[in-house]
Amino acid sequence: MESSLTISIQDYLKHIYELTEGGQNASTNALSERLNVKPASVTNMVQKLAAAQPALVEYQKHQGVTLTKEGRKAALEVIRHHRLLEAWLVKTLGYSWDEVHEEAERLEHVISEDFERRMAAAMGHPLRDPHGELIPTADLVMPLEDSTPLSALRPKQKAKIQCVKNADAELLRHLEDLGLLPGAQIVIVDYSSFDHNLTVKSGAKVSVLGLNITGKIFVDYPG
Amino acid sequence: MESSLTISIQDYLKHIYELTEGGQNASTNALSERLNVKPASVTNMVQKLAAAQPALVEYQKHQGVTLTKEGRKAALEVIRHHRLLEAWLVKTLGYSWDEVHEEAERLEHVISEDFERRMAAAMGHPLRDPHGELIPTADLVMPLEDSTPLSALRPKQKAKIQCVKNADAELLRHLEDLGLLPGAQIVIVDYSSFDHNLTVKSGAKVSVLGLNITGKIFVDYPG
DNA sequence: AATACAATTTAGATTAGACTAAATTTATCG
DNA sequence: CGATAAATTTAGTCTAATCTAAATTGTATT
Ligand SMILES: [Mn+2]
Ligand SMILES: [Mn+2]
Ligand SMILES: [Mn+2]
Ligand SMILES: [Mn+2]
Numbered sequence: 001m002e003s004s005l006t007i008s009i010q011d012y013l014k015h016i017y018e019l020t021e022g023g024q025n026a027s028t029n030a031l032s033e034r035l036n037v038k039p040a041s042v043t044n045m046v047q048k049l050a051a052a053q054p055a056l057v058e059y060q061k062h063q064g065v066t067l068t069k070e071g072r073k074a075a076l077e078v079i080r081h082h083r084l085l086e087a088w089l090v091k092t093l094g095y096s097w098d099e100v101h102e103e104a105e106r107l108e109h110v111i112s113e114d115f116e117r118r119m120a121a122a123m124g125h126p127l128r129d130p131h132g133e134l135i136p137t138a139d140l141v142m143p144l145e146d147s148t149p150l151s152a153l154r155p156k157q158k159a160k161i162q163c164v165k166n167a168d169a170e171l172l173r174h175l176e177d178l179g180l181l182p183g184a185q186i187v188i189v190d191y192s193s194f195d196h197n198l199t200v201k202s203g204a205k206v207s208v209l210g211l212n213i214t215g216k217i218f219v220d221y222p223g
Numbered sequence: 224m225e226s227s228l229t230i231s232i233q234d235y236l237k238h239i240y241e242l243t244e245g246g247q248n249a250s251t252n253a254l255s256e257r258l259n260v261k262p263a264s265v266t267n268m269v270q271k272l273a274a275a276q277p278a279l280v281e282y283q284k285h286q287g288v289t290l291t292k293e294g295r296k297a298a299l300e301v302i303r304h305h306r307l308l309e310a311w312l313v314k315t316l317g318y319s320w321d322e323v324h325e326e327a328e329r330l331e332h333v334i335s336e337d338f339e340r341r342m343a344a345a346m347g348h349p350l351r352d353p354h355g356e357l358i359p360t361a362d363l364v365m366p367l368e369d370s371t372p373l374s375a376l377r378p379k380q381k382a383k384i385q386c387v388k389n390a391d392a393e394l395l396r397h398l399e400d401l402g403l404l405p406g407a408q409i410v411i412v413d414y415s416s417f418d419h420n421l422t423v424k425s426g427a428k429v430s431v432l433g434l435n436i437t438g439k440i441f442v443d444y445p446g
Numbered sequence: 447a448a449t450a451c452a453a454t455t456t457a458g459a460t461t462a463g464a465c466t467a468a469a470t471t472t473a474t475c476g
Numbered sequence: 477c478g479a480t481a482a483a484t485t486t487a488g489t490c491t492a493a494t495c496t497a498a499a500t501t502g503t504a505t506t
Contacts, residue, residue, distance in 0.1 A: 006492075006493085008492080008493065008494095027453080027454090028453070028454055028455085029452090029453060029454080037493090037494075037495095038494075038495060038496080039453075039454065039455085040454085040455070040456080040457095040494090040495075040496080040497095041493070041494050041495070042454095043454065043455055043456085044455090044456095044493080044494085045492095045493075045494095047455095048492090048493095061454080061455075061501085062453075062454060062455080062501065062502065089338075092315055092345070093338070093341040093342065093345060094341065094345075095341070099337075102335075103334070103335055103337075103338060106333040106334075106335075107330065107333055107334070109333075110329040110330055110332075110333055111326070111329075111330070112325075112326055112329075114322075114326075115312075115316070115326060118316040118317065118318070119316065122315070122316060122317075229462075229463085231462080231463065231464090250483080250484090251483070251484055251485085252482090252483060252484080260463090260464070260465095261464075261465060261466080262483075262484065262485085263464090263465075263466080263467095263484085263485070263486080263487095264463070264464050264465070265484090266484065266485055266486085267463080267464085267485090267486095268463075268464095270485095271462095271463095284471085284484080284485075285470095285471060285472065285483075285484060285485080
């Protein structure tokens with residue numbers, strides 16, 4: 001039962017998982033961009049993953065891929081490692097939320113299951129990583145997320161920030177400056193239908209955020 | 224100044240360092256055994272390391288290799304990572320001294336310099352790993368070791384265990400059972416010139432140890 | 447329906463690191 | 477000293493993962 005999937009394959013599966021979360025297939029080009037690998041190479045690898053025994057992806061020429069059950073388990077394994085590591089690095093080595101991603105990106109492939117268990121236990125089995133993203137359970141199930149993109153809110157509505165997805169380090173630092181961290185209570189002050197800008201208040205701070213940002217912030221909105 | 228040496232190369236350099244500590248050259252066969260790689264492959268890699276710009280090893284056909292200055296720095300970098308990681312895993316995740324080696328073996332190649340600095344600072348810049356082995360300094364100098372192999376001691380002599388080198392997990396657990404951990408005060412009770420067995424007392428425990436073991440334990444003996 | 451552009455796939459080459467089998471060099475020992 | 481054995485190197489193969497260039501397929505637009 002030793003996984004022995006290469007680091008490269010683990011990365012493909014993780015990115016396929018993320019690209020297919022909404023139910024769509026992961027296209028060759030999208031994977032190429034995420035993985036920084038040329039499309040021709042992606043096609044090649046994807047065919048290998050589909051031909052593997054057991055198959056890790058479902059692949060139809062020109063239609064992109066989805067994960068099989070085995071592929072999904074392998075992806076969640078990597079994602080669990082990644083998110084536990086992020087939480088662990090923040091908690092024990094004082095990393096900030098904009099620094100952890102890169103480090104976890106490399107460590108996620110080499111820690112043992114024992115390491116994973118020890119981290120989880122030492123932190124009391126946390127549910128979310130420093131960005132507020134859900135951590136798959138030890139038996140590799142992704143908990144249900146019940147959150148709304150901030151971009152869907154309108155003036156007067158109140159909500160709590162739950163997570164920030166796919167943000168680069170610079171944006172994370174910016175959000176921290178604006179008091180927009182997971183857990184923060186916010187109120188929508190204004191909305192512009194022209195550019196979809198939202199004016200958001202968090203504590204004493206008021207910010208005007210474009211769709212680029214509001215689409216990456218997810219909130220707990222009781223509606 | 225990004226190192227970018229492959230994991231494989233890092234492992235070669237680390238093992239060459241260990242095999243040449245006594246001043247000898249590291250032979251193809253010795254490296255083959257340590258690395259679990261066939262001798263032909265070792266020759267191949269060693270020639271590549273010698274041809275690298277800058278050269279990482281000095282190589283003469285049929286004579287084995289030694290490290291160049293650059294090779295030694297790279298080796299010490301890996302060894303510093305390894306030993307800091309071992310100390311860190313023991314301290315923060317409750318690993319025991321017989322469990323840490325394997326984990327550190329994989330992590331040593333992927334942590335950042337930032338991770339290294341944070342670990343060192345968090346532990347107050349420790350001098351030794353859980354096996355008592357010296358940790359190279361941040362500027363990659365190996366501190367001088369002033370220790371004697373336990374095998375050199377004779378009855379009535381007293382000493383303090385400083386480190387245990389190259390022991391497998393099973394032996395480490397055995398030594399722990401016998402109270403023979405780094406820091407332990409010991410007295411030599413008996414010596415057999417036939418088999419070189421030493422009878423050693425640590426606290427209330429008395430053990431008879433063969434050369435296989437006494438050659439791997441190093442002590443602080445004021446003589 | 448025809449065409450043009452974008453996305454994808456095929457084909458062939460490259461790199462790193464390993465392996466086996468065979469050749470060669472060095473060491474040992476009667 | 478010369479014959480063996482051991483250690484090492486050479487030569488040729490293999491696998492994983494990538495790349496470039498060229499061919500193909502799908503789609504959007506007129
Ligand atoms: Mn993350
Ligand atoms: Mn795991
Ligand atoms: Mn060690
Ligand atoms: Mn380092």
